[in-house]
Amino acid sequence: MLAYILRRTLWSIPFLIGASFLAFVIIQAPPGDYLTTYAAKLEAAGQSVDTARLNSLRDRFGLDEPFIAQYWKWITNILRGDFGMSFEWQQPVADLVGERMLFSIILALSTILFTWAVALPVGVYSAIRKYTAGDYVVTVIGFIGLATPNFLVALTLMYFGVVYLGADVTGLFSPQYATAPWSWAKLLDLLSHLVIPVVIIGMSSTASLIRIMRANLLDELYKPYVTTARAKGLGELKLLLKYPVRLALNPFVSTIGWAFPQIISGSTIVAFVLSLPTADPLMLQALMSQDMYLAGAFILLLCILSIVGMLVSDILLAVVDPRIRYN
Amino acid sequence: MMSDTRSPSLEIKNLVTSFATANGEFRAVDDVSLDLYPGETLCVVGESGSGKSVMSRSILQIVDEPGRIVSGSILLHPGRSGRRGVIDLAKLKPRGPEIKSIRGREIAMIFQEPMSSLSPVHKIGDQVAESARVHDGLDRRAARARAIELLAKVEIPDPESAVDRYPFEFSGGMRQRAMIGMALACNPDILIADEPTTALDVTIQAEILQLLKTIQKTNGMAILFITHDMGVVAEIADEVAVMRHGRLLERGNVFDVFANPQHEYTRTLLRAAKNAEAPSDRRLAMRQVRPLGEPILRTQSLRKEYQLSPGFFGRGARKLVAVHDADIELRAGENIGIVGESGSGKTTLARCIQRIHSVSSGKILYKLGGSDEQDIAPLSDSQLREVWREMRIVFQDPFGSLNPRMTVGQIIAEPLVNNGLGTSRSRRDRVAELLDLVGLPSSSMERYPHAFSGGQRQRISIARAIAPEPRLIIADEATSALDVSIRTQIMDLLLDLQEKLDLSYLFISHDVGLVRYFCDRMVVMYRGKIVEQGETETICNDPQHAYTQSLLSAVPIADPRLRNTKTRTRYRETA
Numbered sequence: 001m002l003a004y005i006l007r008r009t010l011w012s013i014p015f016l017i018g019a020s021f022l023a024f025v026i027i028q029a030p031p032g033d034y035l036t037t038y039a040a041k042l043e044a045a046g047q048s049v050d051t052a053r054l055n056s057l058r059d060r061f062g063l064d065e066p067f068i069a070q071y072w073k074w075i076t077n078i079l080r081g082d083f084g085m086s087f088e089w090q091q092p093v094a095d096l097v098g099e100r101m102l103f104s105i106i107l108a109l110s111t112i113l114f115t116w117a118v119a120l121p122v123g124v125y126s127a128i129r130k131y132t133a134g135d136y137v138v139t140v141i142g143f144i145g146l147a148t149p150n151f152l153v154a155l156t157l158m159y160f161g162v163v164y165l166g167a168d169v170t171g172l173f174s175p176q177y178a179t180a181p182w183s184w185a186k187l188l189d190l191l192s193h194l195v196i197p198v199v200i201i202g203m204s205s206t207a208s209l210i211r212i213m214r215a216n217l218l219d220e221l222y223k224p225y226v227t228t229a230r231a232k233g234l235g236e237l238k239l240l241l242k243y244p245v246r247l248a249l250n251p252f253v254s255t256i257g258w259a260f261p262q263i264i265s266g267s268t269i270v271a272f273v274l275s276l277p278t279a280d281p282l283m284l285q286a287l288m289s290q291d292m293y294l295a296g297a298f299i300l301l302l303c304i305l306s307i308v309g310m311l312v313s314d315i316l317l318a319v320v321d322p323r324i325r326y327n
Numbered sequence: 328m329m330s331d332t333r334s335p336s337l338e339i340k341n342l343v344t345s346f347a348t349a350n351g352e353f354r355a356v357d358d359v360s361l362d363l364y365p366g367e368t369l370c371v372v373g374e375s376g377s378g379k380s381v382m383s384r385s386i387l388q389i390v391d392e393p394g395r396i397v398s399g400s401i402l403l404h405p406g407r408s409g410r411r412g413v414i415d416l417a418k419l420k421p422r423g424p425e426i427k428s429i430r431g432r433e434i435a436m437i438f439q440e441p442m443s444s445l446s447p448v449h450k451i452g453d454q455v456a457e458s459a460r461v462h463d464g465l466d467r468r469a470a471r472a473r474a475i476e477l478l479a480k481v482e483i484p485d486p487e488s489a490v491d492r493y494p495f496e497f498s499g500g501m502r503q504r505a506m507i508g509m510a511l512a513c514n515p516d517i518l519i520a521d522e523p524t525t526a527l528d529v530t531i532q533a534e535i536l537q538l539l540k541t542i543q544k545t546n547g548m549a550i551l552f553i554t555h556d557m558g559v560v561a562e563i564a565d566e567v568a569v570m571r572h573g574r575l576l577e578r579g580n581v582f583d584v585f586a587n588p589q590h591e592y593t594r595t596l597l598r599a600a601k602n603a604e605a606p607s608d609r610r611l612a613m614r615q616v617r618p619l620g621e622p623i624l625r626t627q628s629l630r631k632e633y634q635l636s637p638g639f640f641g642r643g644a645r646k647l648v649a650v651h652d653a654d655i656e657l658r659a660g661e662n663i664g665i666v667g668e669s670g671s672g673k674t675t676l677a678r679c680i681q682r683i684h685s686v687s688s689g690k691i692l693y694k695l696g697g698s699d700e701q702d703i704a705p706l707s708d709s710q711l712r713e714v715w716r717e718m719r720i721v722f723q724d725p726f727g728s729l730n731p732r733m734t735v736g737q738i739i740a741e742p743l744v745n746n747g748l749g750t751s752r753s754r755r756d757r758v759a760e761l762l763d764l765v766g767l768p769s770s771s772m773e774r775y776p777h778a779f780s781g782g783q784r785q786r787i788s789i790a791r792a793i794a795p796e797p798r799l800i801i802a803d804e805a806t807s808a809l810d811v812s813i814r815t816q817i818m819d820l821l822l823d824l825q826e827k828l829d830l831s832y833l834f835i836s837h838d839v840g841l842v843r844y845f846c847d848r849m850v851v852m853y854r855g856k857i858v859e860q861g862e863t864e865t866i867c868n869d870p871q872h873a874y875t876q877s878l879l880s881a882v883p884i885a886d887p888r889l890r891n892t893k894t895r896t897r898y899r900e901t902a
Contacts, residue, residue, distance in 0.1 A: 222391060224444040230389050232431035232458040232509070236422055243446050250448075321448055322493045 084293035123213025145207035260309035406516030431458035435510035441502035452490030557600035558883030603840025620659030664842030667852035736772030
C-alpha cells in the first residue's frame, strides 16, 4: 500500500513538470504579449505610445528572450516561491492569488462535500426503490438540475434573496467582516454565505452523481455475492451498505479527480454573478489583458489541483478496492 | 425409499414458486415435494430452466424479485440450534427476523461461481466468519479465530495468513473451499449446494466433493445438492430427484434410479452420461467406411510466449510460456481432441494454429486448398485470408457469439459476404441449404438469435462455420455450455457434417468424456505443455503420464455402484 502511494506520488512529478510547461505554452500562445495589449489599450484611449519606453520595459521583463529561457526563469522562480509580478496590478502575483485561491479551494471542497452528501443517499434510495414514485421524483429533479444553466439559478436565487428575504446573497462575507481579521464570527459568516454558491455550483454535478450512483448500484444489487450475504442471514440495510454500496462506491471515488478542477473552473460564471472573491474573475481578467505571470500562476495552480485531485482519487480508490492495490 | 424410522430435517410439500411476467404468471417451481434427512445427500438433477435453483432458493426465501412462493410448505424440523417445534419457512416473510435467524445458522448455502459469489473487496476471513458474527454475536477477535478454524477445516493451507487475503488471491478451488467454510460457520443442520463444482476443473471438483463428504460424515448435516451432472450424482447422492420444467419427475434412492429409471427423461439423462464414457458408434462406423487421409496440418515446435513485464533493456524481462513447443498432426477426416484444465494453454494453441494469435517460434504446416504443405506461421493477415476461409471456429458461448442485431440469415451469410462468395440470391439459397444441413427450418433465416434455444444457437454457429466450405473446424468447448441431453445431439451433428463435407476437427474441451465420444486421437495439455498424445481409447484405458492418470481418475463415473472403486491420484508437477 505504501509502495503504491509512493509510486503513484512519484509518477505525478513528471505530470507536474509537463503541466507547468503546458501552462506556459498556453499563456504565451496568443500573438503579442502584455505590452502590445497595453499599447493597444493606450492607443484606443487616444494616448500616445512611447516605443522606446515599451522596448525598455520589454527588455526589463525579459519578453524578448527565447521561449525556453523565459520558461526556465519563470519556473525556477516559482520553485523559490516567487510567482513574479503582475504587469497590470504592479503587485507580486503571490499576494494577488493567495487569498483568492484559498477561497476557490474552500468553495470547491464545500461543493464536493455537499455533492457527495446529497448524491450518495439519494442515489442509493433511487436504486433500491427503482421505478417507484420516489425514484421518478428524484430522477425528474435530477434532470432539471442537470439541464438548468447554473448562472440562471444564481440569478433566480439572488432575486428571491433580495426581494423576498431581504438578504444579500452575494459575496462570501457580510460587509462588516470583509476586511475584519479572522474570528469565529467571521468563519460563521463565511459558512452562511457559502451555502448558496455551493448549492448552485454543486447542483449539476450532484444530479449527475445521483445518476452515476444509481446506475452503479443497480449493477451491483443483483450480483451473486449479495445473494450470498443474504443467505448468511444479514439484515437488508447492513447487507446493502456493506456489500453493494461499498462496491458501487469505486467508480464514484474516481469522480473526485475530475470533479475538483471542474468545479473550480466551472464556477467562473457563478463567481461573476454572485461577485465571489474567488480566483476565477481575476484569472479571466488576467487572461484577457495577457497579464502573463498572473494568468500563468492561475493556470499552473489549476493544473496542480487537477493532478492532486487525481492523486487523491487514485489513492482513495486503492484504499477502497484491494484489487487495485495489489496490481 | 429407505425405512421410515428416519426423521427428516426438512420437508418440502407441494411447493409452488412463480414469477409474475408480462405474459402472466410463470411457475418456475410447480408442485414439488422433497424430504431431506440428516447425514444424507439429496441430489436434485435437471437442466437449465428446470427450476432446481429457484427451488433451492425458495427454501431460504432468497428468490430474486419478482419470484415468490405461492403455495406449499417448507417444514424445518428442530435441529442443533435448540429451536423448538416445526417451522414453516414458506409462511415467513422474506425480510422478517425469523427467516434471517435461520439463514446461515440452521440452513446455509453455497453457490456455483465462487468468484462472483464472494465480495471482491472484503477479506476472506471477514466473509467466512460473518454468519458467526451475525448469529452468535462473536466480536471481531473471536470471529477471526473462528474464521481460521473454518479455513483449516476446509483444508486451506496456512489459514492464519489466508484469513487476511482477498478472494482474487485465491484459485477457484480455494475460493470454493472458503465458500464451504463460510457455510459451516454456524454448524448448520442443512447445507444447500447449488452447482458448487460446475465452474471448477474436474480434478478440483473431485477434491471438493470429497471434502463435502468428509464434513458431512463428521457433523451429520443434510445436503441438498443441485447439479446437472449425472456423474456427480452417482458419486455423492443418497437420494436423487429429477426435475424438468419446474416439475418433479422422479425421486428415489440413487441405486434404484440409476438401475431402474422410471421416467423417460431420466433415461435420456443417463444415456447422455453413459455416452460420455465410450466412443461414438457413429464415428467408429464412419471410420470403417472412410479411412483417415493424409495429414493436412502439422505443427512443429509451436511456441507461444507472452511478455509479462518488459524488464530493463531486455534484462529481467518475465515471460509466460503459454504453449510449449507443441507438435501435433491432424489428418484429413480426423478428429483431434485437445484436453486440459483452465489455463493449460489449449485455447491458445488453437488460436495460434488458426493464426488469430502470432506465433513466437515453430512452424504450422498446412495444406492450403489441398496442395503442398506451406508454413502459415510467418504469414501476414492479408496472406491468411484463404487460410481463414478454410479454418473456421465454433465458440463455446451460444449466446455471446451471435450478434443479437443480425438475423440468422445475415449471421450465416457473413463469412460468404466477407469472402466475396456468391451473389445475394445464391447466398440466400446457400443459407437455406446450410440451415437444412444443421437441422433447422429455412424459415429461421428471417428471425433473430434470441428466438432460439442454446442448442439451436449452436446449430446456427455451426452453419456459419461451414458456410464458406472449410476443411478444418476448430470447436472450442463448442458443447460445454449446452445441457447434457443436447450435447450428444450437437456432437452427432458435427460427425454427420464430417461425413458429408469432408471436415477435420480440432475439438478443444476440458471434458474428457466428450473427447472420448468425439475424437479419434487426443492431446493432453498441462500448463502449456503437451504431456501425452495418442489414440483416444488407448490413453483413456491406459494413461501413461501421471497428469493424465490424475485427470482421468477425477472424472466421475455415472454409476453409483462404482463409487469409491477408483483411487484418485493428485498430480503435482516436479520442478
